[in-house]
Amino acid sequence: MDTPTPMLPRKVSNVLHKRSPLPKPFSADDISQLGSITISSEEGNAWEDASEVFWDTPKRRTRRQTALYLLVAIGVTFGFITPFRTSSINLVFDPYKPIRPELSPTPGNTADPIKWLKENSNDKHAVTKGFLSRLQHGRPRAALISLVRNAELPGMIQSIRQMEEKWNAKYLYPWIFFNDEPFSDEFKTETQNATAAKCFYAVIPKEHWSLPEWIDEDRFINGLEYLGTIGVGKGWLVSYHHMCRWNSGFFYKHPILKDYDWYWRVEPDVHYFCKMSYDPFRFMRDNNLKYGFNMNILDDARSFPSLGPHTAAFMKTSPHLVHPNADLTWLVDTNTSDYNNCQFFSNFEIGSLNFWRSPQHQAYFDYLDQAGGFYYERWGDAPVHTLSIGMFVPKAEIWFFRDLGYQHDVNMHCPPNREVACDCQKTRLDENFYKLVPLQSPQRKPDDTCIRQFLGGKWLEKKDGWTMGVEKAFGGDGYHGYKLLEDE
Template structure:
């Protein structure tokens, strides 16, 4: 203990009382009473007090160490943590793992943070459905799309289908592999079916002049038209336009909800859109409307006009022509419903009017000589062959397919627990055609709404 006493004498000038106390304590534990203990146990208190001594030495010699370990400094840190976690007024959802940029998940600068108390809206408790529509989700996907398919399914299950248990139908031009089937079937308790598309329904027909089609594809590529030189993309557009509803796996259903890989559903759905379609005799539902690239559909409207002149009886009164044309049908304004999201009546596509319309378009070769998409084809058919009140805007369904999204606003946004930013919604974008749909009902009239 001689070394210990010498150390305390050196430092007593600055921390005299502290080290005198330590010296007394150490002397006490050096007493004969301590020596009675076995040798290993005797070193435990010595090690403890050596640690205490080291702490005080560092506190004296190193001012930064003393500041960092002070009780007031620690208390201040805990106070700041408590303020941050308990009193924050801005709540952002956890960022999911997607391909979107990080900035997408931050509030847009144009979207002010609400002030005042959080709005209180009573949300009715969910009750299990007493009935269901004869409906299914439809995925057109490849084996390589598995990650994106799982993302879309997870969103759909969490937001809607775990409560309603509607089946899934997956279609591919080649058989789905075991990995795809295994992982997709794990995400739902609903029935899942996997089908292969017939070659005649998917591949470019033999009667297409391939030399002409190839030259046209090169022109599209040279002019930077998206998917301009892609034959598989054209196969997909033709299949979605005229054949998906004829597939054996879909023959048993009356309604479908098309889903694509890598999409997001932002809001809870406690009511059944399939039953809404059925009970209100709707034939087509959408969330986003926009303009088509005119270069891809040069002759589509001319072919449509030719068909209508042949079959005027297929066009009912009170149709939605005004959504498509600003001059009574002389020209097409290129507006269409974005078909990567659509909820529809399969029997509408199976109708005589639509099947004849598709067969007529197909005979023109525009799916391959140009790049006719299923979105304008479906949109034109719905606007002409159905009444305008049979086309429905699902404003309560928050949805994103990059780069566009629809985000509900106001009461719907809060009640359905939407986590999208209203400022990012495509509804009021200059490229949106939603205003043309809303204008179908004219001033002083209200379009039909789904307000569960």
């Protein structure tokens, strides 16, 4: 994904450059909190009141307390008392109310992610050791994955620190780093020192990171020059083409991921702003979700002029692969019927590895790879992932992680700051929509912002009397006519 040189406002960059502290180990206080949470239910208070009448000597009170602590300890040890369930009696929490697309019913999908979030979001539980061990038992086979160069170590450390502070220190999901060359000892030591989770380091096989034999090298070189001349971001870098192809069709095939089902993609030098009070991997698994995103935006369409037509051709040759409940309307330009260039910003992804390993995605990737557009043009993994998800996954299985604040260069997403604690200033739902489209790119923009096209229905409703033409005539960009809904 290409981006113009980042020029961050001072206020934002101050937040960004603050170093996050390393996760603290569990203290005796944390563990004792387990006991105090467990015994403070309403029933317990009633019992204590009644006991005042009969047990009135200090000695008896001490004995009673000791016996009570002993009972609680036995209960917790043998599982009669479940601290997190009991403690939820005391906690008043109003979890984030997710923004969801208009969904047509998918037969057989009974998942209720909103109910799940209500039942499983809880900051207080996460500090206790008992809760931690429950989290780690039977959890999804998931990892945080990063493709990164040795030279990007400082940026990687920054991403790890924020990810650990906001979330992973509680869960300790492993980190897996990928590189097209071996990682240096310095890289390994410093990354491992930045997290209490296990780190693994994988070198990408040569055959996943080199020019396929069917690519015409002269045409590729000409393409590099052309992309450089017109200024398509990083389009002249050979390695960038390998990277986009690897992220589109190879990362999930690496042997190191064979025992994993879920991944969260993390890039060096990105920022995570919000504390998370639930496990997104468990959330994805329990709710039958395949793909989670955080931004849905436009990129410079000069990098993939023939991706839309190739995808349409693929759908013609393999209509049986397209999911019966797929909704592609949000990806199609109403005027030209071509791909409208909307895409999930794929440097943030929480997803199912098994989806990418599916025959549908494999067939689509192979088709694109044979066509050569990863080299003759600069097809990015973001539009490829988006079109694949669009064709093969119903919207009910795609999740908008609006509650996670995130920044990649100039693109930033920050949710309404209510029950989630975020170190960022709230952004509009539509923010970032076309920041990656350079002025010199003549591409048309969709009638509605990408995220609203995805959400559909009420999210597209306009204020009475508003027209795009009039807004533009007064100097606006034509995307400010929406009736704003809750949590925007």
